[in-house]
Amino acid sequence: MFCIPKVKVRYHVRILAGKVDRSAGSHVYHQELVERLTARGHRVSLVSFEPNPNVGPNVEVYAVPLPAPPSFPFLWRFAALHNYRHSHRGLLDLNLPPADVVIAGEHLFVKAHARRFPQTPWVYLPHSLLVDQEIASYNFPKFLAAVTHRLYVHLQGWALQHATRTMRFTQLACDALTKRYPNIRPRFFINPMATEMPAPTPRASGGQQVRLLWVGQLIPRKRIDLALDVLSRAGSQNWIFDIVGDGGTRAELEAQARRLGIADRVVFHGFQSNPADWYRRADLLVFPSWLENFPVTMVEAMSHGVACLAMRGDGVRYHTANAEIVDHGRDGFLADSDEHFGRLLADLIERPEQLRAAGDAARETVQRNYTWDHHLHRYEQLFEQLVSPALERAPDGTDLVGIAAR
Secondary structure (H helix, E strand, O other), rough: OOOOOOOOOOOOOEEOOOOOOOOHHHHHHHHHHHHHHHHOOOOEEEOOOOEEEEEOOOOOOOOOOOOOOOOOHHHHHHHHHHHHHHHHHHHHHOOOOOOOEEEEEOHHHHHHHHOOOOOOOOEOOOOOOOOHHHHOOOOOOOHHHHHHHHHHHHHHHHHHHHHHHEOOOHHHHHHHHHHHHHOOOOEEEOOOOOOOOOOOOOOOOOOOOEEEEEEEOOOHHHOOHHHHHHHOOOOOOOEEEEEEEOOOHHHHHHHHHHOOOOOOEHHHHHHHHEEEHHHHHHOEEEOOEEEEOOOHHHHHHHHHOEEEEEEEEOOOEEEEHHHHHHOHHHHEEEEEOOOHHHHHHHHHHHHHHHHHHHHHHHHHHHHHEEHHEEEHEEEEHHHHHHHHOOOEEEEOOOOOOHHOOO
């Protein structure tokens, strides 16, 4: 078993994070990172849009609230640029002390902080696979999408060029950035995602029905509509689908469930700050999203012994690194197409005995690869490298510590 050494050096770590809450995977990650680095004895300062984020009392919080939307006609099309300029100026106006190292997850803060502290090493942490795809997935009006796209592609390219390291959760995520920005050679550090490892407890039984689960935002790219279509055509009605989360497509999904005649077996529970009880009663996490870097929900479910059905990335229709997390048929299930997703889901409902063994293997996978102790230890190795004049690198620019940790 991997042995986690004691922390030898404590650092002042600054985290640039827009929001810190349970409403999205990146927000959850930042919240956990802040609290866990603090618990390990590091001094942590947080720059956030929120004046009172949900973090412990020992965290230094510096707030840069987002501005009110532009009030003049048509200026809403430039909302992203408006937010960026406000955030840039707001950060420069803060009375920030220097830090030893910075983890930058919020694009709107990156340039201002790097220019204010040019000697401080910083780690760029892009949560989306590519900002292009992230923005496209929101289905903004055309002009707003164009302005937002141009701004964020510029900020991402700048960050890749200037960051001391770019941290990614998977190799696929590194490859996606290298392909998207061929004239930039980012210095990558691979540190797989982490989750809390819950104590082994018997999971609640759904009785004779297969308990399906979604946890996360209800937005178009998550494709819960696909899951509903598939379930409406499944031969068996031996299932219940719990949808935990909220978002812009909830009303449409509720109407779709009624239209398909499955509303009595599809239950919308809204946002839940602690979804652990839902994981414990689930048999299968249904995850048809076409765009994911490293989904927090997936490893959370796996840590509770719940197998996942997700899309295998092909770089064309499905942009995911799920195949780096799930070993198809052993600790979860991967579909190669929407049609394949439907067949797999129908089969798992018909033969649910497959799910218990896959769920047990999923928990073992998380225990072996994705605990917070592993994740934070790799960070601390990186911090030690960045404050040292001698940085050990592989020929392609990837940190050797990141390679060794995989």
